[in-house]
Amino acid sequence: MNEAVVFDTVDKSFAEGPEVLSEVSFDIAEGEFVCLLGASGCGKSTLLSMIAQLERPTGGAIEVTEGGAAFMFQDASLFPWLTAEQNIMLALRLAEGRCQIRQRKVRRQRAAELLDLVRLSEHAHRRPHELSGGMRQRVALARALAQERPVLLMDEPFGALDAITRSLLHEELLRIWRTTGRTIVFVTHSVDEAVHLGQRVLLLSSRPGRIIGEWEVAEEDREGARRAVLVDEITERLRNEVGRHGGDTH
Amino acid sequence: MLRQAFGPLISGLQVLPSVAWVPAAVIWFGLTDATVYFVIFMGAIPSVVNGLIAGVRQVPPQHHRVGRVLGANRWQMTTRILLPAILPSYVGGLRQGWAFSWRSLMAAEIIATGGSMGFGLGTLLDQGRALADMSVVLTAVLIILLVGVVVELLVFAPIERRLLTTRGLLES
Numbered sequence: 001m002n003e004a005v006v007f008d009t010v011d012k013s014f015a016e017g018p019e020v021l022s023e024v025s026f027d028i029a030e031g032e033f034v035c036l037l038g039a040s041g042c043g044k045s046t047l048l049s050m051i052a053q054l055e056r057p058t059g060g061a062i063e064v065t066e067g068g069a070a071f072m073f074q075d076a077s078l079f080p081w082l083t084a085e086q087n088i089m090l091a092l093r094l095a096e097g098r099c100q101i102r103q104r105k106v107r108r109q110r111a112a113e114l115l116d117l118v119r120l121s122e123h124a125h126r127r128p129h130e131l132s133g134g135m136r137q138r139v140a141l142a143r144a145l146a147q148e149r150p151v152l153l154m155d156e157p158f159g160a161l162d163a164i165t166r167s168l169l170h171e172e173l174l175r176i177w178r179t180t181g182r183t184i185v186f187v188t189h190s191v192d193e194a195v196h197l198g199q200r201v202l203l204l205s206s207r208p209g210r211i212i213g214e215w216e217v218a219e220e221d222r223e224g225a226r227r228a229v230l231v232d233e234i235t236e237r238l239r240n241e242v243g244r245h246g247g248d249t250h
Numbered sequence: 251m252l253r254q255a256f257g258p259l260i261s262g263l264q265v266l267p268s269v270a271w272v273p274a275a276v277i278w279f280g281l282t283d284a285t286v287y288f289v290i291f292m293g294a295i296p297s298v299v300n301g302l303i304a305g306v307r308q309v310p311p312q313h314h315r316v317g318r319v320l321g322a323n324r325w326q327m328t329t330r331i332l333l334p335a336i337l338p339s340y341v342g343g344l345r346q347g348w349a350f351s352w353r354s355l356m357a358a359e360i361i362a363t364g365g366s367m368g369f370g371l372g373t374l375l376d377q378g379r380a381l382a383d384m385s386v387v388l389t390a391v392l393i394i395l396l397v398g399v400v401v402e403l404l405v406f407a408p409i410e411r412r413l414l415t416t417r418g419l420l421e422s
């Protein structure tokens with residue numbers, strides 16, 4: 001199978017600061033759904049930024065499939081002067097070459113579809129500051145999907161949602177993933193979410209960030225007793241990792 | 251970089267009262283309307299450019315990152331992201347530029363009269379002085395003040411308020 005993302009002993013540090021990521025190596029196959037877990041501040045967002053080529057590694061090499069990655073940022077990052085609909089239309093417009101939508105009318109239609117998908121049709125004409133945090137995240141999801149890129153990076157996308165909306169969007173995301181064959185890298189703090197969505201779960205350590213755990217999640221691991229065992233095992237490792245730095249939180 | 255190169259120059263120009271340009275303008279353009287336009291222009295330009303530069307510097311880096319991820323080229327980055335992002339500072343600069351211009355226009359009309367120059371409020375003021383007619387002088391002063399306030403309230407204030415409210419930077 002072809003690889004969508006390859007990290008080969010990647011190091012990353014900022015200016016004078018300590019090393020954030022150290023010798024990180026992994027491959028993500030085309031069409032794979034990978035979840036990334038790790039303590040706060042361990043470098044997950046930094047890792048995604050490097051996949052999106054917004055940051056350069058200080059060592060090692062990164063390869064990303066042609067077409068690049070869409071990025072759903074941790075803080076939504078919508079443009080404050082545009083409405084929800086216009087934010088999505090802008091993404092469609094800038095993606096013109098990729099998704100072949102040249103007419104404004106068609107773009108508007110596509111934007112309406114995407115807003116409907118994230119259940120925000122009634123709020124299409126609101127601006128970001130008039131939306132709740134969870135609504136902004138959903139607009140950001142719609143905008144990321146509008147870009148039609150082969151890789152989708154999601155940085156704690158559903159953190160601010162109620163349980164019901166979250167599970168609706170989980171199913172929607174899985175459906176999109178199955179039907180479009182996109183490669184998804186999904187950062188989360190929730191082991192449950194990671195096991196529910198991912199085919200593979202990667203665990204990142206802190207200071208410096210290294211891959212210290214990797215689990216394949218088979219279909220039968222997603223339910224019942226096997227699921228509980230897997231969730232417990234990953235939670236235990238994550239707890240150790242967070243605990244290791246528990247004393248020096250700021 | 252832009253700021254390092256032009257910053258001191260622009261700030262210097264902003265401090266220089268643009269009336270100081272009147273003699274030069276009269277020499278270059280004679281007593282014509284061009285003189286007036288030139289003085290107004292020199293009065294407004296530093297504020298406007300300052301507003302632009304300040305705006306560019308205040309654009310959050312995250313906007314650039316989003317633009318790059320969305321696939322914007324240089325032109326699109328400028329027109330669709332940078333310009334809308336700096337619009338409030340630009341209008342702020344225009345507003346300040348207008349205040350400077352209006353002042354210098356009045357001063358210019360008092361200093362330079364005659365030739366083919368039109369008759370304005372400043373000229374009225376100067377005539378009032380020449381005729382020692384206090385009522386004319388006071389009326390002119392009031393009208394000058396009124397025009398300034400009206401433009402401020404009817405043109406700039408609403409534009410600025412609208413820009414800020416749509417961005418959620420002001421309680422509506």
Ligand SMILES: Nc1ncnc2c1ncn2[C@@H]1O[C@H](COP(=O)(O)OP(=O)(O)OP(=O)(O)O)[C@@H](O)[C@H]1O
Nearest residue numbers: 014017020038039040041042043044045046047074
């Ligand atoms: N632009 C930057 N300049 C300097 N240091 C940075 C920069 N970006 C991130 N860092 C540092 O890199 C480390 C990892 O940051 P990152 O945002 O990737 O963490 P994270 O795993 O996404 O955390 P969280 O779960 O809280 O979002 C942090 O210690 C942070 O201080």
Ligand SMILES: [Mg+2]
Nearest residue numbers: 044045074155
């Ligand atoms: Mg993060």
